[in-house]
Amino acid sequence: MGLLRAELYKLARHPLLRWIVAILLVLVVLRGLVLPPNPDLPWAGLWSFDLIALALIMLAAVCTGMEFTEDTFRSLVSRGVPRWGLLLSKFAALILVGGLLLLVIEGLATLLGIRPSLDWGELGRAWLALWPYAGLVMLLTVLARDGGLALVVGVLWVPLELIMAGVMGPFAMLSDLPSAQFLAPDGALGAVYRWTLGFNSANWIYLAEPLRAPTPTNLHLQVGPRPVLYSALVLAGYSILGLGLSMLVVYRRDLTEVTQGSRGPLGLFRRRAFSGTAQASLRRENQPLWTGSGPIVLRLARAHLFKMGRTALPKIAVAVSLLFPLALWGGAKALRATGLQDVVFGSGGDGSNPLAMSISLLVVGPLATVVGILAVSNELSLGTRRAELTRSVTRLQAIAAQSLALVLTVGVMFAIVMGVTLLLGVQTSGIWHVGSAMRAVLIASLAAGAYIGVVQVGGALTRSPLGVAIFGLSFLLADWFAILTPTLMMDDPGVLLQLGSYAVFANMFTLASGGEIPGIGVGWQSLGVPAAILLLVGYALGSHALAVLVARWRDA
Amino acid sequence: MTQSPLDIETAGLSKYYGRQPAVIDLDLRVPQGVVFGFLGRNGAGKTTTIGMLLGLLRPSSGQAWLLGHKVGRDLRPALRRTGVLLDQPAFYPYLSGRENLWVVAQALGGDAHARIPEVLETVELAGRARDRFAAYSGGMKQRLGLAAALLNDPDLFVFDEPTTGLDPVGQRDIRRLIRRLADETGKTIFLSSHQLREVEQICDQVAIIDRGRLIAQGPLQDVAAGRDLETMFVELTGGNDGAAAG
Numbered sequence: 143m144g145l146l147r148a149e150l151y152k153l154a155r156h157p158l159l160r161w162i163v164a165i166l167l168v169l170v171v172l173r174g175l176v177l178p179p180n181p182d183l184p185w186a187g188l189w190s191f192d193l194i195a196l197a198l199i200m201l202a203a204v205c206t207g208m209e210f211t212e213d214t215f216r217s218l219v220s221r222g223v224p225r226w227g228l229l230l231s232k233f234a235a236l237i238l239v240g241g242l243l244l245l246v247i248e249g250l251a252t253l254l255g256i257r258p259s260l261d262w263g264e265l266g267r268a269w270l271a272l273w274p275y276a277g278l279v280m281l282l283t284v285l286a287r288d289g290g291l292a293l294v295v296g297v298l299w300v301p302l303e304l305i306m307a308g309v310m311g312p313f314a315m316l317s318d319l320p321s322a323q324f325l326a327p328d329g330a331l332g333a334v335y336r337w338t339l340g341f342n343s344a345n346w347i348y349l350a351e352p353l354r355a356p357t358p359t360n361l362h363l364q365v366g367p368r369p370v371l372y373s374a375l376v377l378a379g380y381s382i383l384g385l386g387l388s389m390l391v392v393y394r395r396d397l398t399e400v401t402q403g404s405r406g407p408l409g410l411f412r413r414r415a416f417s418g419t420a421q422a423s424l425r426r427e428n429q430p431l432w433t434g435s436g437p438i439v440l441r442l443a444r445a446h447l448f449k450m451g452r453t454a455l456p457k458i459a460v461a462v463s464l465l466f467p468l469a470l471w472g473g474a475k476a477l478r479a480t481g482l483q484d485v486v487f488g489s490g491g492d493g494s495n496p497l498a499m500s501i502s503l504l505v506v507g508p509l510a511t512v513v514g515i516l517a518v519s520n521e522l523s524l525g526t527r528r529a530e531l532t533r534s535v536t537r538l539q540a541i542a543a544q545s546l547a548l549v550l551t552v553g554v555m556f557a558i559v560m561g562v563t564l565l566l567g568v569q570t571s572g573i574w575h576v577g578s579a580m581r582a583v584l585i586a587s588l589a590a591g592a593y594i595g596v597v598q599v600g601g602a603l604t605r606s607p608l609g610v611a612i613f614g615l616s617f618l619l620a621d622w623f624a625i626l627t628p629t630l631m632m633d634d635p636g637v638l639l640q641l642g643s644y645a646v647f648a649n650m651f652t653l654a655s656g657g658e659i660p661g662i663g664v665g666w667q668s669l670g671v672p673a674a675i676l677l678l679v680g681y682a683l684g685s686h687a688l689a690v691l692v693a694r695w696r697d698a
Numbered sequence: 699m700t701q702s703p704l705d706i707e708t709a710g711l712s713k714y715y716g717r718q719p720a721v722i723d724l725d726l727r728v729p730q731g732v733v734f735g736f737l738g739r740n741g742a743g744k745t746t747t748i749g750m751l752l753g754l755l756r757p758s759s760g761q762a763w764l765l766g767h768k769v770g771r772d773l774r775p776a777l778r779r780t781g782v783l784l785d786q787p788a789f790y791p792y793l794s795g796r797e798n799l800w801v802v803a804q805a806l807g808g809d810a811h812a813r814i815p816e817v818l819e820t821v822e823l824a825g826r827a828r829d830r831f832a833a834y835s836g837g838m839k840q841r842l843g844l845a846a847a848l849l850n851d852p853d854l855f856v857f858d859e860p861t862t863g864l865d866p867v868g869q870r871d872i873r874r875l876i877r878r879l880a881d882e883t884g885k886t887i888f889l890s891s892h893q894l895r896e897v898e899q900i901c902d903q904v905a906i907i908d909r910g911r912l913i914a915q916g917p918l919q920d921v922a923a924g925r926d927l928e929t930m931f932v933e934l935t936g937g938n939d940g941a942a943a944g
Binding site: 144145147148151152155156157208212213214216217218219220221222223224228396397398 | 749752753756773774775776778780782784786787790791792793801802804805806807846850
């Protein structure tokens with residue numbers, strides 16, 4: 143009990159929990175007051191399950207990761223506290239806090255009239271459905287000995303499952319076509335999907351009845367009925383697997399110190415020693431990597447590119463960049479009989495862009511955010527930004543140079559995506575859409591500037607790797623998910639519908655398609671090409687200006 | 699269960715990381731009631747040895763006993779009677795000094811929480827106990843680490859390079875505290891260090907480890923054999939071919 147008390151106290155005092163509570167309260171009040179429910183369409187299901195699952199993922203990753211990065215886990219184990227006891231009490235504290243959040247937010251939603259009444263059975267099942275999220279995130283954190291990896295994977299996984307569910311919907315109508323069965327809910331993808339957390343938590347909470355679930359959660363239930371017991375067993379299995387394997391890993395593994403800076407901020411990117419004659423010479427002379435001639439921003443940017451090149455990032459980037467178009471191609475190939483391959487990779491009769499080029503823009507946000515988080519938090523944990531400032535580099539130059547290098551990196555990564563997409567398009571339609579591909583790369587680079595700018599603001603404001611990760615991922619979710627979700631689930635979206643038009647990714651689509659937003663049936667009003675360009679440039683410059691202002695205001 | 703009157707004993711203790719040896723065939727004997735200095739250059743194997751004694755690292759071979767309990771499955775009762783300060787004091791940065799001690803006390807159980815005011819007085823941190831740990835200086839963090847080590851009123855203290863990274867005043871304060879602890883309580887203190895002055899000032903017995911192997915062990919005067927500790931250390935460890943101990 144002492145251990146559980148200690149864990150609950152640590153969680154309650156953690157600044158992240160206060161932010162989470164504040165954000166959830168603001169969201170529920172906004173939802174209740176600004177967008178009152180339509181009495182003709184009574185709200186069904188839980189309003190906040192996905193949000194609280196995301197909050198729990200963040201808390202689990204941050205609070206478990208902190209035990210390794212701050213070395214407190216090793217310290218307590220050296221005092222005779224059992225390893226399994228530490229993990230079990232942390233898990234218990236996390237699910238208790240998750241349950242409390244669920245109760246408070248859903249209670250408030252009921253008071254505000256967002257939902258007619260509180261269904262205690264539904265609430266209890268939702269609480270149990272939070273357990274696997276906590277268990278699996280703990281496992282990832284324990285494996286990496288850092289919360290960053292679990293944070294990125296966990297936070298992106300929830301919307302990704304929802305998007306998967308949304309993509310599978312249209313194929314339900316094509317299930318009689320043999321070649322469409324692969325992507326249909328009853329096909330191979332559906333079979334895989336029925337093992338996901340999103341499907342099983344929805345199936346379990348709403349007792350396999352789609353009408354009980356709110357939109358867009360009910361998207362999960364369209365992959366075909368499964369008994370409630372099936373989902374209960376899958377969720378229990380994930381919880382036991384996550385917690386059990388976490389315990390096994392910490393029981394079996396040597397506990398060594400996690401040295402700041404030597405492992406990279408997300409536990410992924412260990413920087414190798416510099417090599418090469420030029421760098422060795424600079425090191426001998428105790429000169430920084432950016433020594434040389436030319437504008438300082440360009441020299442600094444070159445140094446950043448060199449440093450990133452010495453991590454595992456290029457290999458991962460190339461793998462991800464190749465994977466996306468190949469996955470698209472595989473899907474389209476499987477659906478050749480439906481004509482989808484021509485729609486995705488060929489051009490319309492009017493010579494318009496292949497759809498694949500617009501769809502590929504979806505990767506820009508996660509790509510720019512994750513690369514930005516890695517680079518900026520690396521600077522903070524290694525103290526290299528501070529070292530630059532002591533050598534007469536201004537904050538503006540330091541931030542501009544790093545962002546320039548990052549935008550270039552994302553641009554090159556996206557150019558690989560476009561290159562593969564272009565070749566697949568030529569194979570399908572025989573047309574070289576070189577202009578469209580180049581335009582997509584330019585749009586991606588412009589949008590990357592906005593995402594990276596937000597990450598820089600997070601770095602300047604919080605000066606902590608974790609703060610950078612939370613800031614960047616929150617913006618990505620707000621841009622990608624929080625606006626999309628209410629838009630989808632509103633019977634009268636009103637203000638949110640207009641807000642969606644100002645999202646970074648909405649304007650990327652506007653530019654890629656020459657003014658329209660293709661293939662998205664949510665009814666956003668495109669702002670038009672000139673406004674979209676101005677908006678993306680404004681986001682990129684504005685966020686960077688804000689980052690420089692905040693950095694100037696704060697001590698380095 | 700009890701194998702030896704010694705507070706710490708190892709027999710043929712070894713640790714390999716892959717094929718790289720970190721500690722080789724270590725036979726260490728730390729009697730009760732002494733301040734024992736465990737000397738070695740950076741990377742000599744001091745922290746690895748301490749990690750194995752505290753159950754953080756699994757030995758590749760050999761055996762060890764802590765307070766008569768065999769390191770392995772039988773270790774937890776011994777650790778409950780041991781106060782530990784690892785090289786970097788590990789606490790939660792957003793909690794105050796007092797809150798951090800409360801968290802440790804809850805994890806340790808028993809009446810550890812009742813001793814918080816007393817240990818804060820001992821390490822002279824009572825006046826700053828409500829400040830956040832992140833706002834502490836290096837010396838204050840180390841003193842809070844000592845306070846946490848004292849919480850369970852242990853029979854044995856294990857300190858791993860407790861003055862590393864501190865300024866001269868901070869180093870002096872920590873040494874003074876450790877010496878006072880030894881004089882007032884008469885408990886065993888096992889102190890790893892590469893700071894020879896520190897060891898000369900506060901230790902009764904020493905062991906010297908070099909490249910994972912124990913090369914000398916015994917009362918300080920016997921090991922030094924009339925020479926000053928620095929000369930002896932450099933001779934034994936071949937200190938001229940690398941970085942000398944500080």
